[in-house]
Amino acid sequence: MALPYWIEFFEDLEQVRGRSTNTVMAYRRDLELFEEFSKARSDISAFYSFLKNKQLSPRSQARVISSLRTYLKFCETQGMERPELRELRPPKVKVSLPQVLSLEDFQKLLDASQVEQHDRSVRNQLTLLMLFGLGCRVSELISLNLSDFNEVESWLSIVGKGGKQRLVPLTERLLVEIKQYLRDVRPQLVKDGPERSILINDRGHRPSRVDIWRWLAAWSHRSGFKEVVNPHKFRHGCATALLESGADLKTIQMILGHASLQTTQIYTNVTTKRMSDAIEKHHPLSKLD
Numbered sequence: 001m002a003l004p005y006w007i008e009f010f011e012d013l014e015q016v017r018g019r020s021t022n023t024v025m026a027y028r029r030d031l032e033l034f035e036e037f038s039k040a041r042s043d044i045s046a047f048y049s050f051l052k053n054k055q056l057s058p059r060s061q062a063r064v065i066s067s068l069r070t071y072l073k074f075c076e077t078q079g080m081e082r083p084e085l086r087e088l089r090p091p092k093v094k095v096s097l098p099q100v101l102s103l104e105d106f107q108k109l110l111d112a113s114q115v116e117q118h119d120r121s122v123r124n125q126l127t128l129l130m131l132f133g134l135g136c137r138v139s140e141l142i143s144l145n146l147s148d149f150n151e152v153e154s155w156l157s158i159v160g161k162g163g164k165q166r167l168v169p170l171t172e173r174l175l176v177e178i179k180q181y182l183r184d185v186r187p188q189l190v191k192d193g194p195e196r197s198i199l200i201n202d203r204g205h206r207p208s209r210v211d212i213w214r215w216l217a218a219w220s221h222r223s224g225f226k227e228v229v230n231p232h233k234f235r236h237g238c239a240t241a242l243l244e245s246g247a248d249l250k251t252i253q254m255i256l257g258h259a260s261l262q263t264t265q266i267y268t269n270v271t272t273k274r275m276s277d278a279i280e281k282h283h284p285l286s287k288l289d
Contacts, residue, residue: 003035009074018162020139030067044084048091062090101229101237106132109229112222113215120202122185124215126177127199131231133174134158135238135256138212138231145196151179160257168255 013019013027037050047068051061065088072082106128113124130141140158148157154175155167170178182198191204201207217228235256242252 003031003038003071004080005075005078006031008078009071012074018164020161022139023161026063027067027070030064031071033064034068034071044087047088058091065090100240101132101233103241105223105225105229106234106237108223108225109216109219112219119185119188122181123189123200124219126181127212127215128219128234129174129177130199131234132238133171134168135235135242136168137235138209140257142197142199142207142209142212144198146182146198147196149178149182149198151175158257164257166254166257 010024010028013024019027033051033054034047037047041047041050047065048061051064056064069085069088069090072085072088075082076085109128110125113128114121115124127141130136130144131138134141134156136158137160140160143159144156150157154170156170157165158168159165178198186198186200189200189204195205197206199207201211212231213228216231220228223229239252239256242255243249
């Protein structure tokens with residue numbers, strides 16, 4: 001790799017900043033694009049056209065620019081001058097509202113997750129309840145171990161991005177469901193040897209991301225949805241439901257594990273849009289000629 005401080009930069013990402021493997025790989029792909037560009041061009045202003053020619057979306061272009069700025073800042077901390085840093089500005093990206101899962105659609109998925117085997121039906125429904133009730137990412141869900149569950153104090157310890165741990169309180173419904181699953185169902189699903197994972201796949205082991213996506217694809221199809229329900233819709237649905245029920249942004253930030261409150265604030269736009277639609281639909285002034 002021709003880029004200076006390549007090894008040092010990625011060691012800093014992993015060991016100092018605690019970035020996840022997926023995040024580190026994303027940085028690598030972004031910087032490989034910059035290296036490809038640098039072999040043919042030296043004018044950094046042409047990098048924008050280079051990214052467009054690669055048919056990257058504005059959001060992907062913004063991510064690449066952000067990755068490159070992070071790298072260039074690191075180079076400067078090592079004593080290397082990088083004037084390109086002052087010229088790089090991420091393209092403006094229109095922030096779209098997150099697609100949330102309604103309670104009605106969630107109920108359809110719950111119904112569709114029932115299969116002939118009782119144990120798997122309970123496991124399937126708990127998977128959905130945890131996605132929606134905890135607002136967790138798939139990677140966080142499949143990483144949950146038995147030791148992460150505190151029955152007495154009613155919370156789950158979730159390890160998010162960068163290895164950051166958060167304690168998420170459980171609703172009474174979710175607490176009862178987890179206890180019943182662990183007592184009556186999970187022992188029937190585990191097959192070979194000790195398994196620490198709370199959720200167990202059809203092979204008797206910790207489920208993978210592919211397992212979760214495959215389950216969601218099957219349940220979405222049975223529910224009659226045109227597209228697979230993306231796992232993030234559960235996360236967005238959880239946050240929006242909490243906000244509409246009166247939870248404050250700091251609480252929602254803690255539950256979702258957002259590093260910045262600005263990330264959480266986007267859900268206020270969702271609820272504002274819903275209120276606006278409701279007024280437009282039901283207010284008598286909207287019915288005047």
